[in-house]
Amino acid sequence: MQMRAGYYTGDRTYEVREIPDREPEDDEVKIEVAWCGLCGTDIHKFEGKNGASPVIPPIILGHECSGIVTAVGPKVKYFKPGDRVAADPSYGCGKCSYCQQGLPNFCLERHGVAKGFSDYVYPPEQNVYKVSEKLDLKNAAFAEPLSCVIHGLDLIQIRSGSAVVIYGLGSIGSLMLQMVKLSGASVIIVVEREKEKQKLALELGADYAVDDKEIEKLAETFNIDYVIECIGLKATMEQSLKIAGKNARVLLFGLGDPDEPVSMNQFEAYTKELSIYTSYLNPNTTKRAVALLESRKLDTDAIISASLDLEEMGEELKTQKYAKKGKVMVRLTGKH
Amino acid sequence: MQMRAGYYTGDRTYEVREIPDREPEDDEVKIEVAWCGLCGTDIHKFEGKNGASPVIPPIILGHECSGIVTAVGPKVKYFKPGDRVAADPSYGCGKCSYCQQGLPNFCLERHGVAKGFSDYVYPPEQNVYKVSEKLDLKNAAFAEPLSCVIHGLDLIQIRSGSAVVIYGLGSIGSLMLQMVKLSGASVIIVVEREKEKQKLALELGADYAVDDKEIEKLAETFNIDYVIECIGLKATMEQSLKIAGKNARVLLFGLGDPDEPVSMNQFEAYTKELSIYTSYLNPNTTKRAVALLESRKLDTDAIISASLDLEEMGEELKTQKYAKKGKVMVRLTGKH
Amino acid sequence: MQMRAGYYTGDRTYEVREIPDREPEDDEVKIEVAWCGLCGTDIHKFEGKNGASPVIPPIILGHECSGIVTAVGPKVKYFKPGDRVAADPSYGCGKCSYCQQGLPNFCLERHGVAKGFSDYVYPPEQNVYKVSEKLDLKNAAFAEPLSCVIHGLDLIQIRSGSAVVIYGLGSIGSLMLQMVKLSGASVIIVVEREKEKQKLALELGADYAVDDKEIEKLAETFNIDYVIECIGLKATMEQSLKIAGKNARVLLFGLGDPDEPVSMNQFEAYTKELSIYTSYLNPNTTKRAVALLESRKLDTDAIISASLDLEEMGEELKTQKYAKKGKVMVRLTGKH
Amino acid sequence: MQMRAGYYTGDRTYEVREIPDREPEDDEVKIEVAWCGLCGTDIHKFEGKNGASPVIPPIILGHECSGIVTAVGPKVKYFKPGDRVAADPSYGCGKCSYCQQGLPNFCLERHGVAKGFSDYVYPPEQNVYKVSEKLDLKNAAFAEPLSCVIHGLDLIQIRSGSAVVIYGLGSIGSLMLQMVKLSGASVIIVVEREKEKQKLALELGADYAVDDKEIEKLAETFNIDYVIECIGLKATMEQSLKIAGKNARVLLFGLGDPDEPVSMNQFEAYTKELSIYTSYLNPNTTKRAVALLESRKLDTDAIISASLDLEEMGEELKTQKYAKKGKVMVRLTGKH
Numbered sequence A, B, C, D: 001m002q003m004r005a006g007y008y009t010g011d012r013t014y015e016v017r018e019i020p021d022r023e024p025e026d027d028e029v030k031i032e033v034a035w036c037g038l039c040g041t042d043i044h045k046f047e048g049k050n051g052a053s054p055v056i057p058p059i060i061l062g063h064e065c066s067g068i069v070t071a072v073g074p075k076v077k078y079f080k081p082g083d084r085v086a087a088d089p090s091y092g093c094g095k096c097s098y099c100q101q102g103l104p105n106f107c108l109e110r111h112g113v114a115k116g117f118s119d120y121v122y123p124p125e126q127n128v129y130k131v132s133e134k135l136d137l138k139n140a141a142f143a144e145p146l147s148c149v150i151h152g153l154d155l156i157q158i159r160s161g162s163a164v165v166i167y168g169l170g171s172i173g174s175l176m177l178q179m180v181k182l183s184g185a186s187v188i189i190v191v192e193r194e195k196e197k198q199k200l201a202l203e204l205g206a207d208y209a210v211d212d213k214e215i216e217k218l219a220e221t222f223n224i225d226y227v228i229e230c231i232g233l234k235a236t237m238e239q240s241l242k243i244a245g246k247n248a249r250v251l252l253f254g255l256g257d258p259d260e261p262v263s264m265n266q267f268e269a270y271t272k273e274l275s276i277y278t279s280y281l282n283p284n285t286t287k288r289a290v291a292l293l294e295s296r297k298l299d300t301d302a303i304i305s306a307s308l309d310l311e312e313m314g315e316e317l318k319t320q321k322y323a324k325k326g327k328v329m330v331r332l333t334g335k336h
């Protein structure tokens, strides 16, 4: 059998190719993909930027997918055809020194096991999570980005009653905002330049939505206890350190450009006793992400800017017409 | 000048007496009380039960009050007449060995400094908290019980995506439920026998409301990650340990009868790696409680079962007609 | 080829049998066992008591072993013949819902993979840890009990400058004492009845060694911040709760008899804000245990009461002549 | 009566003046100073550099003192003449919004209350700590710097079995090293350029002592889990971020120059999931510092480079002859 797969083929080109389908081996779960989210990383790859690991085309894009199990390998124990599932793309080998310490995000063999821009994916069972009937498969595809957000928030442990600033209301910032709402924060401020996104921020539960000039004034009226940067720009990361108040924690969740180091006034940070965090992937948090999505306590629909077919993604990768507005969902079977 | 004060005078008797008013000294803030919540502890005192410290009547009842500043002592720095405030009744001396360690709830000199069943209270400035215009004074009187709830939840640090059981939907349980909703829990189950309170639980955000028989069955379908007991009965505390799942934390927030020890099967607890917490008062959490009340992210109105005058409290203390249904608010000036 | 294995054959009987040796498969590492520690669990099994899981003889005893790799399965990546290693007996499947959450101690498939009372063991690679030349293999066999102790201490997070009480100076208590010494405790008190063990306690770094009567008086002169029970008796577990001071944490590390529930005065616990912990196995801590043993910051030699041959273990299991005095090490090859 | 006090009088000048002695008021404790440590901050002031707050001469130097109580104010409760004590110089008012949150290091009224370069100091009771006979007063004067070190280590919570790098073996680094030894670290590396200090590092418990070139190579053989910078130079702070391993925490304890921002490659930090901490003063940690000093588990004598008279400090402040070698102790009464 043949299946489709959406490839980045190098030089800012995208192509849907027909490739052979196969049966699952060992503990692999064969999933007929329903939906796959488009992630900033996919765009980075398309634009030829290397991320954590170098990108050598052709590669299949996508890693935020959900679907229905169609077959299972002989060693699979917990899944059967018909199961509705979400996949965590990050494989941990279990045996390297980091995996042995319970740090699978640093796995020496770590690699992606669910390239979701394709009709089928074959992740090992350890990367697959059941999804209950309460949750439709389009929203289930948020499991991966949400699991990253959960990990980031685990690191900073927001105290209830705090004042929290979130920079950027892209798809990550939108999830972050909703999770911060569920953290007991008493004041939530979103920093965004676009009016439309400021409006969305208020709808999703922000108390204030301001731009990167207004925030400096606003930060004088509160002691900002937490800042969560979800953009990755030098300017906004440096501003995060500046507006952070006494005893504050700053989470630099957005990814900075390796060539543009962030400048930190350590003495100033000391007088506020700042602590600064980065967050790397999603170790052991996917099950919690699925549980939260199933609970319907987050409104992920509100973040989706478009639902496109696999064939439409070349255009979208070039123009980012919808990606600039929110989360783009790629329809494979499009099942619920 | 004279002022009224509601006394427990011994032998299950309550009396409103006229006593002399006075001016604030040193760093005392004189507050004209607007509202004072009735707490289970007040009822305990009325019924002759000793709490953490022995009760020697006559004593003025109440410790959950809000009001308006009318005068300040000569050393007061942060308040002036007209300020709308809430008071934390728990005084920490600052100099005993526990206060020196940042543990004012264990202060060797600890005593109540805001007996709110009276027209005026005189707490030292360190126990007074400003309340913004956003929050009316009746709801501001929840600052004390909420600050206790916040401290309890600080101890167990709920991970987002967890399944949480709350026992009892009295006024404490109702606050706890709303704070747990803001903790990122994915499943919240309230255990209550009364149908009406079960209904309230669902309205306030519980996913399930069951009685103490049904919970045992329900606990088989989830791994219960947290149990928060807000009743204080031997039976429900022991059941809390039983229904708790693998890796669970159990917070025994309700106060047990000293004569009815809780029985714990340590071996069974070990196979689940249970940890069991108690929570003592509200160290350093009042400011956060006020911030949360101001944010209007909690619905404290929904918990109030009656607003009564000081003179009506004798009857209420005897019958607990409204106290059994929710929070009773005592109206002093009744200002907003 | 044949190899020896020390069996519990039921009815308080021990037998060394010859069984066929085999080659390692898949990701198995074949280890020629050098030493294996005798654990209380082995004695429990010998005495017909069930632990966490029912015991159906005949079974090979032992689970705290070290040795030298002689062969590796075809999928093994990090080991080769000649490597000096210690084994963690607790297997986590990686794919059940607990393993997916990073909680391998609750693995639904968990089982022992290194029955060390035998000439060879075949654990999967994920359970094997390299041991540097700095550490001899007899002491390396402490990796498993030490990893359990580390996990228990992780749960209670001892603050430097604290007063800590440890109950019991068996082999677990002796490791606990040395780790508590490395926790920054300012006062360490060991509770033991035997004079000889009290003497050892002082040698290993305790500031006081008293019996279970004297401790009650001593606990009045300090605020005991942590109590770590390493015996498992109802009486000492209940005393632990009693002597614990304000703001204390109590770790019930010893395993209680399921038929003798511990009685807890919840109200008294509340006035001290006690928290009570149990500790289940050793999730992800073996690498740290090996690192600590390699650092030679612990004196494990001081805990060893005897080094016996596999054939001598029947006598020892019956009499517990040496087990009562400290750690018994079973010599397989006896290599260093 | 007259007493001596060692003043910084501006323009790199030091002068011992006679000033009037006085009686303690309210809750003040009058302490006849025995010893006072010289801190880097004193040198900074002498050199005209502003610290957290601007320096306006003339000011009395010193803030790390111990001594004997000679009189107490009328409201003092826990001290009497003859008590041997150490003083914490950092006053928290108890009533500002930070003190109310249990964050006295951010007190809006914070100021120094024990200027130890003088025959007498008069701190309020809340800043005074009893010292047992086990601890001589010269070593008791380490309470303040040690309490800062304890706070810094509280922030990063060293896991036992970790590899820890400490930069700088000045008096702070020497205390840090000894506390890290008591944290359960398995590998401790000190970075120092001076051979003599490298030797001291090994004596005080470091496993390796290397210079700032050698560390880069060494950091390739371990995953460095914690880096604690105790110098405050841009170069060593940036190197700290560089040598930190996967999942590492970096504590920038030394104070950086406000005019020399530290450059941080956020992307690189992200791939290691670094978190970066600063530590501000010593909130609520002095009692623990005294307990640790009393326990004699630290060797503070080894850090003292000279014991000088008040009159000799002008010379020392200019030359830093001994300050460069370790801790300089100023002898007031010099009592033990």
Ligand SMILES: NC(=O)c1ccc[n+]([C@@H]2O[C@H](COP(=O)([O-])OP(=O)(O)OC[C@H]3O[C@@H](n4cnc5c(N)ncnc54)[C@H](OP(=O)(O)O)[C@@H]3O)[C@@H](O)[C@H]2O)c1
Binding pocket: A039, A040, A041, A148, A167, A168, A169, A170, A171, A172, A173, A191, A192, A193, A194, A197, A212, A230, A231, A232, A233, A236, A253, A254, A255, A256, A279, A280, A281, A282, A323, A324
């Ligand atoms: N740590 C992790 O594990 C992890 C996981 C996933 C993603 N990330 C990172 O998280 C970041 C956000 O991802 P994303 O997918 O949400 O990206 P995105 O969709 O591009 O979102 C960025 C948002 O920031 C806004 N923005 C840009 N410049 C701004 C400025 N100066 N002031 C205010 N707002 C500004 C953008 O709005 P406009 O451009 O429309 O103004 C946009 O809404 C990325 O850096 C990504 O690499 C990290």
Ligand SMILES: NC(=O)c1ccc[n+]([C@@H]2O[C@H](COP(=O)([O-])OP(=O)(O)OC[C@H]3O[C@@H](n4cnc5c(N)ncnc54)[C@H](OP(=O)(O)O)[C@@H]3O)[C@@H](O)[C@H]2O)c1
Binding pocket: B039, B040, B041, B148, B167, B168, B169, B170, B171, B172, B173, B191, B192, B193, B194, B197, B212, B230, B231, B232, B233, B236, B253, B254, B255, B256, B279, B280, B281, B282, B323, B324
């Ligand atoms: N730790 C602290 O700092 C702190 C602070 C404040 C309060 N507390 C304690 O918290 C507890 C709750 O206080 P509260 O003011 O909320 O008391 P409350 O109003 O009496 O609430 C108890 C609730 O539990 C319900 N209940 C009683 N038995 C039950 C059972 N077997 N199964 C299910 N529900 C049952 C009651 O409902 P019905 O009786 O109507 O069925 C009631 O709604 C008290 O023990 C109090 O002392 C602790």
Ligand SMILES: NC(=O)c1ccc[n+]([C@@H]2O[C@H](COP(=O)([O-])OP(=O)(O)OC[C@H]3O[C@@H](n4cnc5c(N)ncnc54)[C@H](OP(=O)(O)O)[C@@H]3O)[C@@H](O)[C@H]2O)c1
Binding pocket: C039, C040, C041, C148, C167, C168, C169, C170, C171, C172, C173, C191, C192, C193, C194, C197, C212, C230, C231, C232, C233, C236, C253, C254, C255, C256, C279, C280, C281, C282, C323, C324
């Ligand atoms: N949580 C976990 O993961 C874990 C892991 C391993 C072990 N454990 C448990 O830890 C406990 C200790 O194990 P172990 O191997 O060290 O056992 P052990 O060798 O039997 O040690 C117990 C010690 O307690 C002393 N003791 C007994 N009764 C006493 C009393 N009333 N007062 C003071 N001391 C008393 C014993 O001394 P005498 O009898 O000579 O007086 C002995 O030294 C066991 O319960 C074991 O099951 C738990």
Ligand SMILES: NC(=O)c1ccc[n+]([C@@H]2O[C@H](COP(=O)([O-])OP(=O)(O)OC[C@H]3O[C@@H](n4cnc5c(N)ncnc54)[C@H](OP(=O)(O)O)[C@@H]3O)[C@@H](O)[C@H]2O)c1
Binding pocket: D039, D040, D041, D148, D167, D168, D169, D170, D171, D172, D173, D191, D192, D193, D194, D197, D211, D212, D230, D231, D232, D233, D236, D253, D254, D255, D256, D279, D280, D281, D282, D323, D324
């Ligand atoms: N966060 C807080 O609460 C707090 C509290 C107290 C102090 N501090 C800060 O902690 C820092 C240390 O204080 P201190 O009193 O210990 O200062 P110090 O005595 O000057 O110690 C600094 C040490 O670093 C060494 N050093 C300098 N440059 C070096 C390099 N490139 N490589 C390796 N070693 C180098 C110095 O040795 P040589 O110069 O002899 O080579 C000296 O031993 C200061 O910045 C101080 O302000 C912070």
Ligand SMILES: [Zn+2]
Binding pocket: A092, A093, A094, A095, A096, A097, A098, A099, A100, A104, A106, A107, A108, A109, A110
């Ligand atoms: Zn791995």
Ligand SMILES: [Zn+2]
Binding pocket: B092, B093, B094, B095, B096, B097, B098, B099, B100, B104, B106, B107, B108, B109, B110
């Ligand atoms: Zn006190």
Ligand SMILES: [Zn+2]
Binding pocket: C092, C093, C094, C095, C096, C097, C098, C099, C100, C104, C106, C107, C108, C109, C110
């Ligand atoms: Zn498993």
Ligand SMILES: [Zn+2]
Binding pocket: D092, D093, D094, D095, D096, D097, D098, D099, D100, D104, D106, D107, D108, D109, D110
């Ligand atoms: Zn203050």
